[in-house]
Amino acid sequence: MKYSKLFSKTNKTAPADADCINAKYLVQGGFVDQEMAGVYTWLPFGLRVLHKVENIVREEMNVLDAQEIFMPCLQPREYWETTKRWDSVDILFKIKSQTEKDYALGATHEEVVTPLAQKFIQSYKDLPFATYQINTKFRDELRAKSGVLRGREFRMKDMYSFHTNLEDLNEFYARALQSYLKVFSRCGLQVKAVEASGGIFTQNQSHEFQALTSAGEDLIIACEKCEFGQNSEVATLNEGDKCPKCGGVLNKVKGIEVGNIFNLGTKYTDAFDVNFTDENGEQKKVLMGCYGIGTSRLVGAIVETFSDDKGIIWPKSVAPFQIHLVSLGSKDATVVEQVNSTASSLHDELESAGIEVLWDDRSDISAGAKFADVDLIGIPLRLVVSEKTLRENSVEWKERNSAEAKLILSVDVIESIKSFLRS
Amino acid sequence: MKYSKLFSKTNKTAPADADCINAKYLVQGGFVDQEMAGVYTWLPFGLRVLHKVENIVREEMNVLDAQEIFMPCLQPREYWETTKRWDSVDILFKIKSQTEKDYALGATHEEVVTPLAQKFIQSYKDLPFATYQINTKFRDELRAKSGVLRGREFRMKDMYSFHTNLEDLNEFYARALQSYLKVFSRCGLQVKAVEASGGIFTQNQSHEFQALTSAGEDLIIACEKCEFGQNSEVATLNEGDKCPKCGGVLNKVKGIEVGNIFNLGTKYTDAFDVNFTDENGEQKKVLMGCYGIGTSRLVGAIVETFSDDKGIIWPKSVAPFQIHLVSLGSKDATVVEQVNSTASSLHDELESAGIEVLWDDRSDISAGAKFADVDLIGIPLRLVVSEKTLRENSVEWKERNSAEAKLILSVDVIESIKSFLRS
Numbered sequence: 036m037k038y039s040k041l042f043s044k045t046n047k048t049a050p051a052d053a054d055c056i057n058a059k060y061l062v063q064g065g066f067v068d069q070e071m072a073g074v075y076t077w078l079p080f081g082l083r084v085l086h087k088v089e090n091i092v093r094e095e096m097n098v099l100d101a102q103e104i105f106m107p108c109l110q111p112r113e114y115w116e117t118t119k120r121w122d123s124v125d126i127l128f129k130i131k132s133q134t135e136k137d138y139a140l141g142a143t144h145e146e147v148v149t150p151l152a153q154k155f156i157q158s159y160k161d162l163p164f165a166t167y168q169i170n171t172k173f174r175d176e177l178r179a180k181s182g183v184l185r186g187r188e189f190r191m192k193d194m195y196s197f198h199t200n201l202e203d204l205n206e207f208y209a210r211a212l213q214s215y216l217k218v219f220s221r222c223g224l225q226v227k228a229v230e231a232s233g234g235i236f237t238q239n240q241s242h243e244f245q246a247l248t249s250a251g252e253d254l255i256i257a258c259e260k261c262e263f264g265q266n267s268e269v270a271t272l273n274e275g276d277k278c279p280k281c282g283g284v285l286n287k288v289k290g291i292e293v294g295n296i297f298n299l300g301t302k303y304t305d306a307f308d309v310n311f312t313d314e315n316g317e318q319k320k321v322l323m324g325c326y327g328i329g330t331s332r333l334v335g336a337i338v339e340t341f342s343d344d345k346g347i348i349w350p351k352s353v354a355p356f357q358i359h360l361v362s363l364g365s366k367d368a369t370v371v372e373q374v375n376s377t378a379s380s381l382h383d384e385l386e387s388a389g390i391e392v393l394w395d396d397r398s399d400i401s402a403g404a405k406f407a408d409v410d411l412i413g414i415p416l417r418l419v420v421s422e423k424t425l426r427e428n429s430v431e432w433k434e435r436n437s438a439e440a441k442l443i444l445s446v447d448v449i450e451s452i453k454s455f456l457r458s
Numbered sequence: 459m460k461y462s463k464l465f466s467k468t469n470k471t472a473p474a475d476a477d478c479i480n481a482k483y484l485v486q487g488g489f490v491d492q493e494m495a496g497v498y499t500w501l502p503f504g505l506r507v508l509h510k511v512e513n514i515v516r517e518e519m520n521v522l523d524a525q526e527i528f529m530p531c532l533q534p535r536e537y538w539e540t541t542k543r544w545d546s547v548d549i550l551f552k553i554k555s556q557t558e559k560d561y562a563l564g565a566t567h568e569e570v571v572t573p574l575a576q577k578f579i580q581s582y583k584d585l586p587f588a589t590y591q592i593n594t595k596f597r598d599e600l601r602a603k604s605g606v607l608r609g610r611e612f613r614m615k616d617m618y619s620f621h622t623n624l625e626d627l628n629e630f631y632a633r634a635l636q637s638y639l640k641v642f643s644r645c646g647l648q649v650k651a652v653e654a655s656g657g658i659f660t661q662n663q664s665h666e667f668q669a670l671t672s673a674g675e676d677l678i679i680a681c682e683k684c685e686f687g688q689n690s691e692v693a694t695l696n697e698g699d700k701c702p703k704c705g706g707v708l709n710k711v712k713g714i715e716v717g718n719i720f721n722l723g724t725k726y727t728d729a730f731d732v733n734f735t736d737e738n739g740e741q742k743k744v745l746m747g748c749y750g751i752g753t754s755r756l757v758g759a760i761v762e763t764f765s766d767d768k769g770i771i772w773p774k775s776v777a778p779f780q781i782h783l784v785s786l787g788s789k790d791a792t793v794v795e796q797v798n799s800t801a802s803s804l805h806d807e808l809e810s811a812g813i814e815v816l817w818d819d820r821s822d823i824s825a826g827a828k829f830a831d832v833d834l835i836g837i838p839l840r841l842v843v844s845e846k847t848l849r850e851n852s853v854e855w856k857e858r859n860s861a862e863a864k865l866i867l868s869v870d871v872i873e874s875i876k877s878f879l880r881s
Contacts, residue, residue, distance in 0.1 A: 042525055042578050042587035042620075068574055070530050076574055077528040079589075085528070102465055105500040105508070107493050108531070108594060109611045128553050130563070132610075133598050140553070140563070151491055151499055155465050164465035166502075171531060171594065175556050187555075188532045197465075 036356070037382075038395040043068075043078040045408050056250060057338040058182030060347050064411045066355075073179020073187035080412065081334070083355040085190065088337075089169050089330050091221045091352065092192045095214045099207075101165035101194050106147045108171065112137035114146040118306045126174040140173040145325065148195045149303040156321060158312040159199050163207065167194035169330065181252075183335040184291065190331040196324040199311060204322045208240065208298060211326050215244055215294055216262055218328065222337055223350030226293065227257040227264030241297040244328075245290030248340040255290045258283045264290075291336045294328040347413030348435050356393040357456055358385060359414035363402050363421035370422045371398075378420040381430070381448070390452060410435070416455060418448070459779070460805075461818040466491075466501040468831050479673060480758040481605030483770050487834045489778075496602020496610035503835065504757070506778040508613065511760075512592050512753050514644045514775065515615045518637045522630075524588035524617050529570045531594065535560035537569040541729045549597040563596040568748065571618045572726040579744060581735040582622050586630065590617035592753065604675075606758040607714065613754040619747040622734060627745045631663065631721060634749050638667055638717055639685055641751065645760055646773025649716065650680045650687030663721040667751075668713030671763040678713045681706045687713075714759045717751040770836030771858050779816040780879055781808060782837035786825050786844035793845045794821075801843040804853070804871070813875060833858070839878060841871070 043065045050069070053059035061067045066081030077085055093103065109130075115121035121139070128140035141147070148166065155161060172191045179187050194211070198204040212228055219226035224246040231241045245255050245264060256272055257264035260283030265272055267287065272279070274287045301320040303309075310318045334353075341348040351357065362378035365371050378394060385392040393414060395405050402421075409417050419431035419440075429442040432451070443451050466488045473492070476482035484490045489504030500508055516526065532553075538544035544562070551563035564570070571589065578584060595614045602610050617634070621627040635651055642649035647669040654664045668678050668687060679695055680687035683706030688695055690710065695702070697710045724743040726732075733741045757776075764771040774780065785801035788794050801817060808815040816837060818828050825844075832840050842854035842863075852865040855874070866874050 040523065040587075042575070042584070042589055043527075044578055068577065070570060070574075071532075071534050074530045074532050076530060076570065079525045079527060082526055082528050100463065102502045103505055104466075104502060105505050107497045107499060107611050109494075109497050109596065111494050125556070128555070130551050130553055132551070133548070133600055147493060147499065151493075152465070154491065155467055161465070164463075166465055173532065177556055188530050 036393055038393060039397050041065075041079060043080070045411055053182070055181045055184070055339065056342050057184065057335040060338055060342060060411065060413075061182060061335070064347060064413070067183065073176060073185070075183060075186065075188075075331075077331075080355040084334055084349070084353050085331060087353045088222060088333050089190070089192070092218055092328055092330060093169065095218045095221075096167050096192065096194060099165060099194075099210060099214050101167045101196075103168065104166050105168050105170060106141070106144050106151070108141040108173065110139045110141055110144075110146055112139065114150065115139050118146055118303060120146070126176055128173050128175045141170070142172060142174045143327075144168070144170075144193055145195070145299070145303045145323075149307045149309060149323070152195070152197050152321070153307055153309045156197065156309060156311050159314060162311060162321065163196060163198045163203055165194055165196035165207065165211075167192060167326075181335070183331045184339075186331070189329060192328045192330055194326040196326070198322040198324070199313065199319070201322060204298060204324055205240075208296065208324050211296055211324070212242060215296065215326070215328070219244060219246065219293060219333075221352055222333060223352060224293070224337065224340060226262070227255060227290065228262045229255055229257070229264035229266050229290070231266060231269070231295065239298055239300060241295065243292050244294040244296075246293045246336045246340060247288050247290050248336070249289055250339040251289030251291045253290045253292060255288050256285050257288050257290075259286055260284075291339060293333050293336050294326075296326040297324065299323040299325055342413070343410075345407070346411035349413045349415060351415050351456065354413070354415050356391040356414050357416065358390060358392040358452065359409050359412065359417045360385075360392050360394040361402075361405050361409060361417060361419045362394070362396060363405070363419060364398060365422045367422070370425070373425055374420050374422065377425060377445075381418070381420065384449065385452070388449065388453075390456070416452070459816055461816060462820050464488075464502060466503070468834055476605070478604045478607070478762065479765050480607065480761040483761055483765060483834065483836075484605060484758070487770060487836070490606065496599060496608070498606060498609065498611075498754075500754075503778040507757055507772070507776050508754060510776045511645060511756050512613070512615070515641055515751055515753060516592065518641045518644075519590050519615065519617060522588060522617075522633060522637050524590045524619075526591065527589050528591050528593060529564070529567050529574070531564040531596065533562045533564055533567075533569055535562065537573065538562050541569055541726060543569070549599055551596050551598045564593070565595060565597045566750075567591070567593075567616055568618070568722070568726045568746075572730045572732060572746070575618070575620050575744070576730055576732045579620065579732060579734050582737060585734060585744065586619065586621045586626055588617055588619035588630065588634075590615060590749075604758070606754045607762075609754070612752060615751045615753055617749040619749070621745040621747070622736065622742070624745060627721060627747055628663075631719065631747050634719055634747070635665060638719065638749070638751070642667060642669065642716060642756075644775055645756060646775060647716070647760065647763060649685070650678060650713065651685045652678055652680070652687035652689050652713070654689060654692070654718065662723060665719050666715050667717040667719075669716045669759045669763060670711050670713050671759070672712055673762040674712030674714045676713050676715060678711050679708050680711050680713075682709055683707075714762060716756050716759050717749075719749040720747060722746040722748055765836070766833075768830070769834035772836045772838060774838050774879065777836070777838050779814040779837050780839065781813060781815040781875065782832050782835065782840045783808075783815050783817040784825075784828050784832060784840060784842045785817070785819060786828070786842060787821060788845045790845070793848070796848055797843050797845065800848060800868075804841070804843065807872065808875070811872065811876075813879070839875070 254267035258278035261281040433440040677690035681701035856863040
């Protein structure tokens with residue numbers, strides 16, 4: 036894609052009210068635009084990242100054999116009264132229609148998925164199953180903050196599982212936990228599965244997933260070796276203790292919550308009276324688990340984790356583009372033509388090879404301004420075509436997370452890129 | 459995918475309150491579930507169709523070089539007051555937050571995209587551009603009706619283009635019109651671009667796209683040869699007249715509206731005072747066009763167009779799966795094992811070849827009930843493995859839009875399928 040065709044642009048200065056790194060760099064880099072406090076438009080760069088994150092989530096949920104659906108944001112008041120949450124959930128947006136009907140605006144979807152599942156569950160033969168959606172959520176936060184980390188409108192993957200017995204629920208819960216670790220690992224994050232309350236074998240087990248970063252808001256007691264962790268607010272173990280899972284040493288670290296999973300037991304199936312007939316013809320309550328990942332929040336956590344004082348440093352798996360190609364100007368018009376023609380061929384060749392390339396083809400911008408944009412946007416690999424590189428039959432190669440720039444012979448560049456992207 | 463693993467299921471009977479074909483078959487076939495009037499959950503089958511339709515739309519918008527973004531559903535009251543639509547748009551859902559802020563719930567996005575575009579437009583060099591999103595829309599309809607054709611919550615692709623002059627806007631408008639015809643044609647529909655008001659060269663040009671179907675609600679005067687049409691309510695031409703574009707004969711036909719495009723002129727850029735500096739340094743108003751396709755409505759229109767008394771007949775391009783594989787039972791346990799093993803191998807082979815297959819592997823369902831589900835769900839090609847086909851080293855082949863079933867030798871089946879899918 037040519038930068039000159041892009042309608043959204045980077046900003047010279049960071050937003051004055053940015054209270055954290057992601058609010059600063061995502062806005063300044065032209066990834067998102069703040070419509071109002073806690074509400075953002077995802078611009079072309081940002082939406083590419085969000086889609087990549089959501090596709091990683093989708094792939095891992097599909098590996099669990101969870102079935103994707105898409106539930107409504109408008110939810111009837113009666114469902115929320117059935118679970119006694121209409122009045123008790125203070126962040127619930129409420130709407131009255133022209134026809135005087137009251138709706139909740141989806142802050143979560145237990146109130147939709149439970150009566151939906153009820154329609155398809157009769158006997159034990161219909162169980163277990165898991166279903167998920169990737170959708171927009173709405174929460175009437177008193178104070179939106181931290182960029183895309185805590186918004187009033189945000190993106191979420193929410194999965195719900197349904198079971199005949201606790202053993203089956205626990206088995207799925209354990210597999211979902213591993214899938215979550217896989218998702219975060221594919222996004223480049225180091226994440227601990229932190230016991231949020233209770234122990235591992237209680238019925239109301241839950242875990243929150245904490246991405247370790249010095250910019251984190253939460254304090255965690257985490258194993259240096261395995262995925263074990265405890266939120267310091269409820270921790271039963273201390274820094275220096277041995278990990279109960281693997282014997283590794285526990286450290287105190289900072290984290291950002293990027294997901295959580297809950298054994299819901301029969302909380303919602305009691306409310307909606309969701310039963311199944313077991314092998315002996317007896318009616319029993321269905322057990323449920325729920326599993327959430329805030330996908331837009333995850334993008335924010337990645338930025339908090341991977342940046343320097345110049346901008347974002349995207350992991351390859353979620354970068355908006357893989358290559359940032361820069362063509363530099365010259366006072367000599369013939370050289371400008373040669374540079375542009377070389378850059379254009381390379382751009383087309385990369386696109387043909389299925390490699391995502393952003394080509395900064397702007398002619399009225401200085402080299403310094405272009406390089407500042409490269410660092411701000413944070414694409415993993417910068418390639419420069421200039422008068423100097425043409426003389427050397429080369430392209431300048433600089434990785435975003437390295438200070439070193441080197442020349443690569445033009446004939447070797449495609450193979451070098453493929454090897455870089457595989458690594 | 460194995461049918462036995464699917465949590466959503468077909469229903470034996472149609473919903474009692476279905477007022478049209480799509481409301482009947484989409485619910486009965488397990489494509490959608492009605493949460494409340496005008497609000498649906500998209501179940502696994504339905505979401506597969508919706509995603510295919512939305513990907514066709516996405517591909518064609520990308521061909522136009524339009525840039526995908528994702529705008530908020532929550533929109534500040536002030537923007538809607540700026541365009542004087544806060545009080546005048548009666549289907550606008552309005553929300554009051556805990557902090558006493560008023561929001562509109564996105565019924566359309568001119569109020570978001572115009573001030574967004576303003577942030578990135580300074581001079582003529584920033585123009586033209588087009589941007590679009592695929593998102594959920596909300597409309598407080600007094601009466602939701604016709605299944606997914608007119609809902610209170612629905613899916614839409616909305617694109618907005620920005621220009622320095624009318625000639626440039628008209629040129630993009632004409633290209634967008636052709637892209638729309640391409641989208642509908644890829645979805646299997648015969649669609650006319652109907653003049654909704656004014657003539658072709660007035661500033662406030664608009665077209666609605668009408669899918670021709672006997673189940674349509676609108677009456678159209680349409681050319682039998684080209685895409686020309688007029689809505690009968692504003693028609694200046696009559697049945698039997700010659701088409702002003704190609705000379706073909708005009709007929710009176712029924713249609714369902716599946717999209718519309720508008721030359722907005724400076725309506726919204728006047729309201730938000732969006733200007734650009736032209737080549738002579740003068741400030742001028744930006745011109746806008748907008749272009750909408752209701753993607754969930756489009757799924758409904760496809761069902762209204764392609765069905766018979768047994769169920770849906772999906773066009774290949776948007777079918778939830780390409781193959782519906784059915785394995786039949788037998789009183790002989792050895793035969794059951796052979797049938798299942800053969801069907802399982804075929805299922806795996808098709809999936810490996812990237813062909814989407816739904817395998818009805820249920821063991822406790824009669825052949826008649828399975829075949830009724832095949833017709834209801836409407837996948838283009840049915841393949842049957844049974845005691846009889848095993849004896850003949852064959853698979854039974856029946857296309858959904860044909861009454862004829864035939865045997866194909868097992869060794870030829872993959873090649874025959876590939877050839878069928880290409881046709």
